[in-house]
Amino acid sequence: MISKNPEPRETGPQRIAKLLARAGVASRRDVERMIAEGRIALKGAVLTTPATLLTDLAGVTVDGKAVRPPSAPRLFRYYKPQATLTAARDPKGRPTIYDRLPQDLPRLIPVGRLDFMTEGLLLLTNDGELKRQLELPSTGVTRHYRARAFGTVSQAALEDLAEGVTIEGMRYGSIDANLERRTGRNCWIQMSLTEGKNCEVRRVLEYLGLQVSRLIRTGYGPFDLRGLDPGGVDEVDRNQLAQFRNSLK
Structure with missing residues (x-):
């Protein structure tokens, strides 16, 4: 309830x-x-x-x-397109998510980041404490990805990621990875993780000898991309948001 x-x-x-x-x-x-x-x-x-x-x-x-006083926490789903920066502005003049978002939205800040060429689900909120709660590794919110990569990898090698891996001194925690399908030397891989370190998925797959050509975040906790096209945005039902927050660690 x-x-x-x-x-x-x-x-x-x-x-x-x-x-x-x-x-x-x-x-x-x-x-x-x-x-x-x-x-x-x-x-x-x-x-x-x-x-x-x-x-x-x-x-x-x-x-x-x-500054306006804080209003009730709100959460939005946004399908971030490729070639957009998760930032308010870019000194290099590259397009940002705020260049693409509808102008009638309230002031929103991103939950975590997706790098320039990564597409998919980006959560946006008007509440900094909600943002922090969703980003903390201690809350255990799972991020889901699909990656298209060039190269060869075995399911056994992907399953080894469940034990975590250290790359150039950086420790990455447990990752649930599965080979979805293979076409020639290209493959699609599904990955789920809770840390969300910078460029984690790309770095781990490159460590396995794969070259990532497309990366999509398909889900963040119970929220996914269903019903959204690239550039699309909608608001999460507030009852659903309240229920989700109550379920967090």
């Missing part, structure tokens, strides 16, 4: 980075960077430390614009 009571909120002073993340401005780390860049002010005075404690966001501005 889904509780009808609102999620309890912390009371008392909190760090400004946490409050701004909850309001969907950016992740805590990005808020700290924005403070260092002098982009955040309180009652006209530019803030110099992310250790600033506040009880609310009254008088706080970002790039000169007042």
Whole structure:
């Protein structure tokens, strides 16, 4: 049963980075960077430390614009197309997800990232604490991928990934990998993992001697791509979101 009571909120002073993340401005780390860049002010005075404690966001501005108080957590599914960057802007001028998303959406931040050429499911939220909850390895949310790769690999080699693997000093945890089908020297591989380190799937498959030509994230927890075409976006039912959050570790 889904509780009808609102999620309890912390009371008392909190760090400004946490409050701004909850309001969907950016992740805590990005808020700290924005403070260092002098982009955040309180009652006209530019803030110099992310250790600033506040009880609310009254008088706080970002790039000169007042910050709206946090609203109820919302979650959206987005089919990120290839050749788009999961970022607000790119110094190299490459297109970002915000160039492709509809303009009538609320301010949203991505849950995790997909690299430039990876396509598929990208979750977006207005709530920084929800973003953090979904990204933490300790919550155990499973990410699902399909990869098309050139080369030869055995099912036994893929099953060995369940024990984890260390590549150039980086330890990757257990991965459930299965050979879906093979056509000539190309194959499709299904992979599920809970860590989501940077470029993890590509690096692990390259370690096995494969050259990835297409990578699709097909699912994140209980959410998948069903009903979405590349570039498509829709909102997750709020009852479904509440039920999912209650199920997390």
